[in-house]
Amino acid sequence: MLPLQRRLRRAVPTLVTLTLSLGVAPAAHAAAPDRVPSVTATSSGPTTTILVTGSAAAVLQGKQLVRHDSSFTDLPVIRGFSVKASAAERAQLIALGLNVTENVPVSVADADWGQDSHDASAIYPQVDGATSAWANGIDGKGVGVAVIDTGISDTGDLAGKVIDGYDFSGEGSYTTDSFGHGTFVAGTIAGSGTGSEGAIKGVAPGANLVALKVAGADGSSDVLRVITAVQWAVNHAAKDNIRVLNLSLGTDSTQDWRIDPLDAAVEGAWRAGLVVTVAAGNNGSGGIGKPADDPYVITVGASDDGTTLGTDDDSIAPFSSTGPTAAGLAKPDLVAPGTHIVSSRSPGSTVDTTYPDSEVGSSYFRGSGTSFAAPQVAGAVALLLQQRPNLTNNHIKGMLMRSAVPLPDAPTTAQGQGELxxxxxxxxxxxPSPNKGLDTSDGSGSVAASQGSLADAGKPTGGDSTAWNSTAWNSTAWNSTAWNDAAWNSTAWNSTAWNSTAWNSTAWNSTAWNSTAWNSTAWNSIAWTSMGFWSTAWN
Incomplete structure (x- = not known):
């Protein structure tokens, strides 16, 4: 262990229950001009935010009915749209054969950043083998990695690393992380090591970060906001050279991936060419989270490196979610170190003030969870793309799985193909692509079902209940609440600001979405009021 690490303090195990209120849907962009005659829907009475998917022809008809509404948001990433609609409008959309589902609020318990069984460790880049890449001049330079999380504080090791982003939380800045999770995740990807004289770095310190902030200090949001953040990443991929998208979040939903909206969104990003890394979750044998259950994405579980550089003593972290998925698919795809990780701290954030004993010096923090394993794989992909920029995401997934090292005595249901x-x-x-011949998700399922047990009825309290105790929400991890290991631990994706200029972009061009209407004027200005995301799954 490095001398600095010997001085690290151990955290006092503390469990704080936070409340997440997910639910109010996006208000939206100005509509793109129609290329077909406009149709006005019958509208009266109160409105509800809905997500609409279906066949291409039916979706086009549906857009003609509601596109005039200021809350309309086109979501080609799931081949659909969202809008605030009255009961009469919803009936008209259903009559067209469209799938119409309402967004609902959720409540979840927060994660524990308490003490684990090992001293804090910052050796994961060495365990992963990133140091050998750095020695050969490969550090991820120029590759954009988008992080859908609680924002990224552009201070300390991350100063100057965030080249773009958007604040969907309403707090005003994507470079303010008032919760603390997103900064920690970003540090494992691209931390520079400035605050530790190079002792604590991310896997790809030369990579560029794009911060897609979906939660504020209370950490809450809804499924529609995550989907829209995915859409933003695709929209800006060309501008920011976004090649990788990391989601250290998820739910415990078992809704079939072939119809689930979250699964459809990450598949849309994959189809657009992004490499999508997703945390498997911190539910142990309780199963793989969503959208980590999607067969297209790269699902990452957590290993325990035992705070040693050698991998012979590495094992699977007990909290790491194991497969198969609810649909019987083999997951995770591989694992990376996820216990007693040291990464960038967001001073004054919710996590920072709640768990002061987890602070490591003035610049760093300690945490465990698959939330911090997934971004290591995202960083590894950035290294590979600097070396070979023409690789496709399908090839990269196959290469990651084939090059992983199997851990002795660990079942494939827990480690996939092995350790990074x-x-x-x-x-x-x-x-060869491991995704060849797979079905795709049509996103026609329920948003409420996509949120799993995070739905309002039956909010877990701390570790009392059998469903949320022990390995699933233990102190070793951001296992937290229910965006499994993407544990959007909690408090409230409240927000007001899906405003404006961020949706103007050049990336929604017709090649990506075969559509005539994705011009830059269509994405200016929105209102995304009310978010609530943290508690479900900052794995």
Missing amino acids: NIPALLAADTA
Whole structure:
């Protein structure tokens, strides 16, 4: 262990229950000009935010009915749209054969950043093998990694690292992380090591970060906001060279991935060419979270490196969610170190003030969870893309899985193909796509079902209930609440600001979405009021 690490303080185990209120839907963009005659829907009475999907022809008809509404938001990433609609309008959309589902609020318990069984450790880049890449001039330079989380504080090791982003929480700045999770995740990707004289770095310190802030200090949001953040990443991929999208969040929903809206969103990003890394969740044998259950994305579980550089003693972290998925798919795809991780601190954030004993010096913090394993794989992908920028996401997934090193005595249901091995990855031949021939999600399922047990009825309290105790929400991790290991621990994706200029972009061009209407004027100005995301799953 490094001398600095020997001085690290251990955290006092503390469990704080926070309340997440997910639910109010996006208010929206100015509509793009129609290329077909406008149709006015019958509208009267109170409105509810809905998500609408269906066949291309039916969706086009539905847009003609409601596109005039200021709350309309086109979401080609799920082949649909959202809008605030009256009962009469909803009936008309259903009559067209469209799938119409309402967004609902959720409440969840927060995670514990307390003490684990090991001293804090910052050796995961060495365990992953990133240091050998750095020695050869490969540090992820120029590759954009988008992080859908609680924002990224552009201070300390992350100063100058955030090149773009958007604040969907309403707090006003995507470079303010008032919760603390997103900054920690970002540090494992691209932390510079400035605050530790190079002792604590991210896997790809040369990569660029794009902060998609979906929660504020209370950490709450809803499914529609995450979907819209995915859409933003695709929209700005060309401008910011976004090649990788990391989601250290999720739900415990078992809704079939073929119809789930969250699954449809991450598949949309994959189809657009992004490599999507998702935390498996912190539910142990309780199962893989969503959208980590999607077969297209790269699902990452957590290993325990035992605070040693060698991998012979590595094992699966007890909280790491194991497969197969509810649909019987093999997941996770691979694992990376996820226990007693040291990464960037967001001073004054909710996590920072709630768990002061987890502070490491003045710049760093300690945490555990698959939330912090997934971004290491995102960083590894950035290294690979600097080396070979023309690789496709399908090839990269195959190369990650083929180069992983199996852990002894660990079942494939827990480790997938094994532990991340960056030297082997960078030396690997291009591998066949493991995604060939897969079905796709049509997003026609329920938003409420996508949120799983996070739905309002039956909010868990601390570790009292059998569903939320022990390994699933233990102190070792951001296992938290229910965006499994993406545990949007809580408090409230309240927000007011899906405003404006961020949706203007050049990336929604017709090549990506085959549509005539994605011009830049269509994405200016929105209102996304009310968010509530934290508690479900900052894995």
